[in-house]
Amino acid sequence: MPTAHEADPAHTPLTALSGVGARTAEKLAARGIVTLQDLWLHLPRQYEDRTRLTPIADLRAGVPAQVEGVVEAVERGFRYRPLLRVALDDGSRATLVLRFFHFRTAQVAQFAVGTRVRVYGTPRAGQNGLEIVHPSYRVLETADAGVLDADLEPVYPQIEGVGPAVLRKLVRQALDRLPADAALDLLPVTLRGSVPSLREALLIVHRPPPDADLAALSAGIHPAQQRLAIEELLAHHLSLRRQRIALQCHGAPLCDGPGDLVERLRATLPFALTSAQERVFAQISDDLRQPRPMLRLVQGDVGSGKTVVAALAALQAIEAGAQAALAAPTELLAEQHYVSLCGWLQPLGIEVAWLAGKVTGRARTRALEAIADGRAQLVVGTHALMQEGVGFHRLGLAIVDEQHRFGVHQRLALRDKGGDGGLVPHQLVMTATPIPRTLAMSAYADLDVSAIDELPPGRTPVQTVVLSGERRPELVERIRAACAAGRQAYWVCTLIDDSDEVVAQAAQSTFEALRDALPGIAVGLVHGRMKPAEKQAVMRAFKEGALGLLVATTVIEVGVDVPNASLMIVENAERLGLAQLHQLRGRVGRGAEASTCVLLYQSPLSMLARQRLATMRETSDGFVIAERDLELRGPGELLGTRQTGIAGFRVADLVRDAALLPQVHAIAEHLQARSPGVADRLVERWIGGASRYASA
Numbered sequence: 001m002p003t004a005h006e007a008d009p010a011h012t013p014l015t016a017l018s019g020v021g022a023r024t025a026e027k028l029a030a031r032g033i034v035t036l037q038d039l040w041l042h043l044p045r046q047y048e049d050r051t052r053l054t055p056i057a058d059l060r061a062g063v064p065a066q067v068e069g070v071v072e073a074v075e076r077g078f079r080y081r082p083l084l085r086v087a088l089d090d091g092s093r094a095t096l097v098l099r100f101f102h103f104r105t106a107q108v109a110q111f112a113v114g115t116r117v118r119v120y121g122t123p124r125a126g127q128n129g130l131e132i133v134h135p136s137y138r139v140l141e142t143a144d145a146g147v148l149d150a151d152l153e154p155v156y157p158q159i160e161g162v163g164p165a166v167l168r169k170l171v172r173q174a175l176d177r178l179p180a181d182a183a184l185d186l187l188p189v190t191l192r193g194s195v196p197s198l199r200e201a202l203l204i205v206h207r208p209p210p211d212a213d214l215a216a217l218s219a220g221i222h223p224a225q226q227r228l229a230i231e232e233l234l235a236h237h238l239s240l241r242r243q244r245i246a247l248q249c250h251g252a253p254l255c256d257g258p259g260d261l262v263e264r265l266r267a268t269l270p271f272a273l274t275s276a277q278e279r280v281f282a283q284i285s286d287d288l289r290q291p292r293p294m295l296r297l298v299q300g301d302v303g304s305g306k307t308v309v310a311a312l313a314a315l316q317a318i319e320a321g322a323q324a325a326l327a328a329p330t331e332l333l334a335e336q337h338y339v340s341l342c343g344w345l346q347p348l349g350i351e352v353a354w355l356a357g358k359v360t361g362r363a364r365t366r367a368l369e370a371i372a373d374g375r376a377q378l379v380v381g382t383h384a385l386m387q388e389g390v391g392f393h394r395l396g397l398a399i400v401d402e403q404h405r406f407g408v409h410q411r412l413a414l415r416d417k418g419g420d421g422g423l424v425p426h427q428l429v430m431t432a433t434p435i436p437r438t439l440a441m442s443a444y445a446d447l448d449v450s451a452i453d454e455l456p457p458g459r460t461p462v463q464t465v466v467l468s469g470e471r472r473p474e475l476v477e478r479i480r481a482a483c484a485a486g487r488q489a490y491w492v493c494t495l496i497d498d499s500d501e502v503v504a505q506a507a508q509s510t511f512e513a514l515r516d517a518l519p520g521i522a523v524g525l526v527h528g529r530m531k532p533a534e535k536q537a538v539m540r541a542f543k544e545g546a547l548g549l550l551v552a553t554t555v556i557e558v559g560v561d562v563p564n565a566s567l568m569i570v571e572n573a574e575r576l577g578l579a580q581l582h583q584l585r586g587r588v589g590r591g592a593e594a595s596t597c598v599l600l601y602q603s604p605l606s607m608l609a610r611q612r613l614a615t616m617r618e619t620s621d622g623f624v625i626a627e628r629d630l631e632l633r634g635p636g637e638l639l640g641t642r643q644t645g646i647a648g649f650r651v652a653d654l655v656r657d658a659a660l661l662p663q664v665h666a667i668a669e670h671l672q673a674r675s676p677g678v679a680d681r682l683v684e685r686w687i688g689g690a691s692r693y694a695s696a
């Protein structure tokens, strides 16, 4: 009789492998690795090519390489902290320094002058030529010399308490027990396309043969990786669909009053809703009247007027005796929402509370009490709303703005604050990042999607001008002219350096230069290093028109709303992505005046930068820009998960793998309809019982 394990290697516990005792098993389990299948899917994050040697003279900073040489000199210092420097010579007329900051005495003894060592690491520029900090290395006995690895070496995500060599050994053992295709593959062959079988794909990804396309593997676009990505995307898609169905089983607070509060706000608004706003609010309003939780994403380009739609939704919940909460990703944005919403809702007698990280002491206690006992009918704030210790009396509607900046966890954390015996609040998420439809379908399979696809009337499209940075001085005149006409302007400083500090310094000096060049015009400065209260004071002054020019970093990217501003200048625009440029440009063109956005660039422009700037000049349609963004981003162009808000895939990348989505959706349909049992097994394989999104 075969044991259960032999029958199903996928679910065999790791203790069946040699070298896995209770302690190692525990360490692995802490990372969710419990069975052989979990190890199969613990995929390398990169590969090291130790199949060849690079002469020291050919090393390049930032490019990982393997080197072999003889110890030429050793220096051990204790200046501020222990330091070991080993100089290597390989006869290529250059020296490489190995630098260690922590080491054992035995290690020092290894590096006797004349010893031959083989080293792998990423060189960087040091004080005297290139150096590698904490390389992986091996002292070579003469017999060893010359024998190189035959295969690329996979590098796995680290696991606390399990060394890389041990982990590699375990993965190798687990792979030896991979079943044949028939027992392993869950995808219908007819829908699989040209990608390899799962077994084949796993073997290639874990043990790439020496002739494997390392560039494709490193970029994550090898057919073997695509096969895995299809399966992973499929599992997520199926799981989100199921969670959606599960969510529908919960009750939600019924918000089906007569709508008097909504009507009263409409009556006081200085504008009529656009037909897109009307349509989207009608959809939301309908959702709120159902006894099941709403889960709706509202996409609307910058300036399309999402906030007032959120306010109307909040009123419908409040009228039903429920509380509403609105969370925004930055304090600057949250504060603007707070100001707008107070302006609209307080005259109707609604109690609006404010909660951000900076609210402390008695103010915080008071806010928390009002939230807990239900006096606060609408609560506006940052992620502070999602933290422990915040409990609602009866949260009926949770609104999250710019949701791509929050994780799924945070959205769920807010939802879980319902506080109303078993009822789940309705959820409304809003985003101005136009997510191409293909992506939205997959990323948000669990959400209904509405689009506010129309801007309020009376806005003149922003004219976009692309200029070389050398023409900077002319812009001073433009600013002077705009201010003389009673308008206001933004000057946005960006740098390639991500460090807040460096960008803040650049903004500071630009601010000083412009202030000196523009006597008679009040110039303000806002950047990420300022205290929230300072930032808010500057923003308020700009909004009230007390400042003519605002010098800013990209902190103003989202949500800032000053309709009188009609000129924006963006420095180093070639360094920004399309999504960010579009967001920035959205700060102007909010009033009836014709607005201009000047994109300054530094030559020489790369091909991609040139195309990005051309796109900005040609269109202001957020969806077109998002689609173009996707096309222009080849592998290798950095994108974070910021765009999609979905982190935590093992192999898949929603943007890189967007082209796979139609196939994924087709397979999902097929499985859902014909083989729900197979769909279950796929979800279980990739997401497992302990799903991060459990019980969504």
Ligand code: ADP
Pocket (backbone or CB within 6 Å): 271, 272, 273, 274, 277, 300, 301, 302, 303, 304, 305, 306, 307, 308, 432, 456, 457, 561, 563, 590
């Ligand atoms: P976003 O969708 O970018 O969040 P906002 O909600 O900040 O846009 O709205 C942008 C500006 O347009 C605000 O000043 C808002 O009061 C105004 N607005 C919203 N809806 C309309 C409308 N239907 N007509 C005129 N102005 C509107």
Ligand code: MG
Pocket (backbone or CB within 6 Å): 306, 307, 401, 432, 559
């Ligand atoms: Mg907004």
